[in-house]
Amino acid sequence: MIPAGFSYVRAGSVEEALDELSRHGDAARLLAGGHSLLPAMKLRRAEPGVLIDIGRLGELSYVRADGDRIAVGALTTHRILERDPVVAEGAPLLAAAARRIGDQQVRNRGTIGGSLAHADPAADLAAAVLALDGVLVARGPSGVREIPAREFFTGRHRNALAAGELLTEIRLPAAAGLSQAFEKFSRRALDWAVVGVAAQARPGGGTAIALIGMGPTPVRATAVEEALAAGVPAAEAARLAARGCEPPDNAVASAAYRAHLAEVLVARALAAL
């Protein structure tokens, strides 16, 4: 629980953060809410040479309705997502997922951008953003680019951000009036998901389903989505939840139990839609 030495800089703006990132390269890590990075450093699972603190960049904390989209600043805390009226109206799935993260102290500090960029395969918000077909906005030395959520998670704790890029915003298609469900199974009330399911009815019909805890990255339950589209009853479609997944087999849960949980939770989520 004693981290290795590191140096610390606090960025006063996004531009400054980008400058610091380019200056320090691979040695640097961005510090947002710190609720994943600091424990990892204390356990010496991460030993960054430089911490670039972006936690006080107020310019990246916002929720805006933007026509048929909602724009969420990367430094928006889980607690804000839980309570924001725009999120409640246009992306209630995101609020439901945020509500299940840790305890309130964690939700007061943790940020959506930090959580997504950390790319933990069991992160609650990742499931919601993936089911909502969110788009992640990155700023880097060569400008701004959009990365679809489906392409963002590239491996366990790996994402599609290029060197020197900073995640600034998450854009979500507004889903007002559409039903959604978030199901999470964890070993303790306040714990990571063993398996989690985010399900969202789509505007044009159909259902998007994302799973966490079922592989190195959050994944879409494509087989279930296709079966539903083909008219297969929900209870039957749910049995396809683990198809194509490679759930981890470890001390948290066996692969077989995770696959079973995925089926149970998808069935529950679909029943709740």
Add this chain to the structure above:
Amino acid sequence: MIGSAVPRKEDAALLTGRGTFVDDIHRPGLLHMVYVHSTEAHALVTGIDTEEARSLPGVLGVWTARDFADLPPRPSVPGLERGYLAGDKVHYVGEPVAVVVAADRYTAADAARAVRVAYEPLPVMATVADALAPGAVPIFAPLPGNLALEQQVTPDDVTADLAAAPHRLRARLVNQRCAGTPIEPYGVLADWTGAGPTVWATVQAPHRVRAEIAERFGLARHLVRVIAPDVGGAFGVKSSFMPELFLAPELSRRLGRPVKYVETRGEHMVHTYHGRDQIQDVEVGFDAEGRILAMDVTITVNIGGVPDPVGIGLATLTSYMLGGCYRIPKIAARYRSVVTNTTPTASYRGAGRPEASFLIERVVDLVARELGEDPADVRKVNLIQPEEMPYQTPFEGIVYDEADYPAALDLLLGELDYAALRAEQARRLADPAAPLLGVGLSTFVEMGGFGPTPLFEQFGYLGGWESANVRMQPDGSVIVLVGTAPHGQGHQTALAQIVADQLNVPFDAISVLYGDTAVVQEGTGTMGSRGMPVAGNAVRQAAVEVAAKARTIAAHMLEAEADDVVPVGDGFQIKGVPEATVTMAEVAVRAFKPHLLPEGTALGLEHTAYYEPKNLSYPSGAHGCVVEIDRDTGRVTVLRYVCVDDCGTVINPLTARGQIHGGVAQGIAQALYEKVAFDPGGRPLAASLEDYMVPGPLDLPSYETHHIETKSSFNPLGAKGLGEAGATAAPQAVVNAVVDALAHLGVRDVEMPCTPERVWKVMHDAR
């Protein structure tokens, strides 16, 4: 005051962040000590390269086992002496191999990582089965094999009794390894100034620690001062003699500066000793009504890689308590303590007794199941009746004090509304959409009030008594010095209540001090539920003497005979003469006026008492648990947890409830959440609180607590102790409920912890 639910004196400081724990203490020039822990479960140490570590700025030195070769070994099993650091061989992951001291903790931690230890791996035996397999390599050098101790506890041979019994059954029960996980991990600060060290440490028995330190360093005890400041939970794991208790003073002596060691949470999970870890093979004979006629038990204990003097023999206590609160005429018991490549095991809340209670309570349920009888009825058939008390168990010297086991069970069944629960259970069973319901009972008895001296000497203590000094100040307020070292129990409060009653002084006018060998006369410590039954009686006895002397002085002041003077209001009066009064404050000040005292009366108003318990005490009760099981996921949810406890005299119902709550929480944790596991290579699988499932408040139910108060005749207060009762009662109440919920599937047992996955698998396999 006894019996009043007064709020704790301790809380104002603790709740406002003004507690003083070891890590809060700073000394000028403080240095920080960090261990290099073994990363191998079983290996020869072929080299330790400390050069890079020593070269880091701020590092004062790196020491290995050979640097402490002149220090006598740690308190050990005779013949199985253990050093401070692993020498030529490591026995488990987490064993300290070297120690680093630096000017700050960060540098010390960096330097510890820079120490390169070369290992030559040996075959790893992480389970007792592997360690006892034919041809297994001996792990701990002085032992020729891995069986460290084989103990026949009763000479009874029950073969004939079992053969003659109308019914028999066998079971193998597993009581898994648990970690203490107090909020505050282990910590030591040693400052060797002048002739000896002052040592602040998170310990449960400061005087014993002083004695052991003095002995190691060849010092007279008055030169060693041990202080246990506020201690943030201990649960038995702070009663082990960890190497840091001796290394910190030794390094302070060598370096001429104070040295602090504070364990990290990650270290706590592999370095501080664990508890439990028994495999129990039982055969029981019984009749058609479920009356248990004979029982044969073999216990196999995993004591880890380096035998601990307490851990090696803890199953003796398990054996003594095997009969539970039942009239079982014959019990044959034996145990084997086995060395494996895991962290050593020793005391953890209940220390040997919860394992016994778990065994007998599971066995009673198995008997009921076998006969198709209700578990409550089978208990009633076997319970020892109140008129049989004191009850001589089949074990010599183990005599239960007064209790009414049937009354506790009846109260529990009423509070549970047992018949209604059974009806609800049947209704849910018939409805596939409803979660399964299970009800579990645990009619338990355990040992408290440790002593007496002949027993406690076996654990290396000077005695099993406790000491108290009650000293009235000239203004009539009172300071109590007691030899216990509480770590959350609330002794400042409960002991003040006892004194308030005897001395007739206000609760607020009494302060209780403990935990400092330079202040407290002598002491044994806080463990084995001995606070109220032993220290409480020492305090009471001292207060009785002070009260008697105060009365003598009061009589002198009132010019009356002592027998004619009675306590009243805030002082004394002559019996039947309300105007002839004197206040306690007036008496107190008089005690310091030699010329105004009766002839031959010594100055001052104080007394030191040493109370030796005649026997152990036996807290008991009946706990019931109602669980719900999700048929799809296997998740167990505790819906209700109802406790009926009989700890004898309840000194403070509020702190008594607190003890029950905490103990039950740890018991539910063992039943449903916690397990210290290792992979076959001896690598810890629960080396952080991310992996070791300590439940939080949202995972635990509200507790319904009830008391019946059957005073023990074994001590004047009539108290039996309560600190370990909850942890002793709860695991089997929960497991019995889980098995009960699954009984229709033919399930007979679910191993702890009953995690969702394990329960799901059991249901899946049973279908």
